[in-house]
Amino acid sequence: MQQLVDSRTKEEKPQYQQALSIPAYLEETYWWAYVHPKAVAFFERQWLVNLILWGNFVRLRDSALNELGHRIHGHTLQIACVYGDFSVKLMQRIDEGGSLDIVDVLPIQLDNVRRKLPPHSPVQILHSDSTKLKLADGSYDQAIIFFLLHEQPASTRAETLSEVLRVLKPGGKLVIVDYHQPSILHPLRYLFKPILKRLEPFALDLWHQGIERWLPKGFVPLEFTKKTFFGGLYQIIVIRR
């Protein structure tokens, strides 16, 4: 039987089919959620993502998107794929003439988001590591990071923020949604902590320190606002570069 050989050159292959190493924390800590071929089949259920977020998926998704606007103008960057309809809802808000680029380090996740978007969506899918974005300085009007930073070790988190701020235009907006320490009376402060500690070992950094901690040294934002949700378990940060 004749073997099929992919004879395309590196430049001819779609970007996400080119080699890029998987960060160690994804392989070691999050293989079950994102890397394993069965992960997507299991987790790509919005009700499950909503359950993991204690029923707050839609509220957090829409609050984040509202920070970007009901119609979103210019060039938008989504750093890392999200299970559920996050990217579809984001794409629906992109105004005529605007663009949406979605970056992820795992081809399996990029294939998955591509499947969720309607055919011919004006969305570019980019295979890239958040710490080494192959994107020009000052090229985006806004960027969104939804529940990525708590999954990254501290030094990687700082590199991601530095890269995202680099590719934002001066005055551009970055919206971050992630965990935060719940208030002292919140039952999840005590019940959820051991679960996070076991399954998501870097997440508690965000309970103990503000996102400011991982911003590049000397960076002075034009604007920095923080809102918390669900008794403080979640935060939405808006930074204007």
Ligand SMILES: C[S@@+](CC[C@H](N)C(=O)[O-])C[C@H]1O[C@@H](n2cnc3c(N)ncnc32)[C@H](O)[C@@H]1O
């Ligand atoms: C945004 S986070 C978590 C999202 C959320 N928990 C959900 O419901 O899907 C998960 C994504 O981040 C991606 N990711 C993790 N580290 C990355 C990195 N260094 N660069 C780009 N993407 C990364 C993973 O491949 C995965 O698709």
